Amino acid sequence: MVKSRKGNRYKKWFFLLLAINLFYIASQLYTTPNFLNQLRKYYNQWFHAPVIPLGDYIYGFDVSEYQGIINWNSINQINEGHSAEFVIIRSTAGKDHRDRYFTSNFREAKKNGIIRGAYHYYRPNENSTSQARNYIKNVKLSPGDFPPILDIEKISKVQSIKSLKIGIKNWLSIVESHYGIKPIIYTGAHYYNDHLKGDFNDYVLWIANYNNVKTPLKNSTWSIWQFSDNGSIDGIKGPVDLNLFNGSTVDLKKYLLK
DSSP states (O other): OOOOHHHHHHHHHHHHHHHHHHHHHHHHHHTSSSHHHHHHHHHIIIIIOOOOOOSSOEEEEEEOGGGOSOOGGGOOEETTTEEOOEEEEEEEETTTEEOTTHHHHHHHHHHTTOEEEEEEEOOTTSOHHHHHHHHHHHOOOOTTSOOOEEEOOOOOSSSOHHHHHHHHHHHHHHHHHHHSSOOEEEEEHHHIIIIITTTSTTSEEEEEOOSSOSOSSTTSOOSEEEEEEEEOBTTOOSOEEEEEESSOHHHHHHHSOO
């Protein structure tokens, strides 16, 4: 069958226009200071943008040494134009690890007017008292900061769940005694329902749930929701965890250190 010359002409024009558009986008990205980060943002917008829950929330993010060196002067908005008003920063992990960038991240967050918090990654196979002392040794909180935060998301290979919960309560008790305020607990929705529910009801909960749901935790009270691990923020290379606080600025200030 003989192909239409007219059809071939249209195809040539289509691919030419497509090439011009792609070249324009690439040139715009290349001239920006954060080329790779901008490229990722375009990718997220087109193919894999996190669904941002809408409501009377305050939006923020959390970081650790895995984000590398952060340009805090560029921090402004997360994904779809929501202001980044708070950040929770990993400070320590286990009995002896200090996050490589905690000092600079904690300092620069406050310098740039972002409400800050510090969390400890709990290693369930290590001594809870040693882990609490590691956090206390490395974290100096100030008025306006979040209370201490414990990140628990793994089960132990050397002890029972019952024994693990005793260790968690010990960490919380030591840290509360030192700072004079009850810590916040971070964990996943499934982990909380399977292992913690009923034993930690009097603690403020920061819950991770990346599903497109209306609430991260059914039939339980939560205050912070980590709703995505694939956000984009100017000044940070690569994916960022996104969070929201369940309330207004006035509500948030009630949680902060006085």
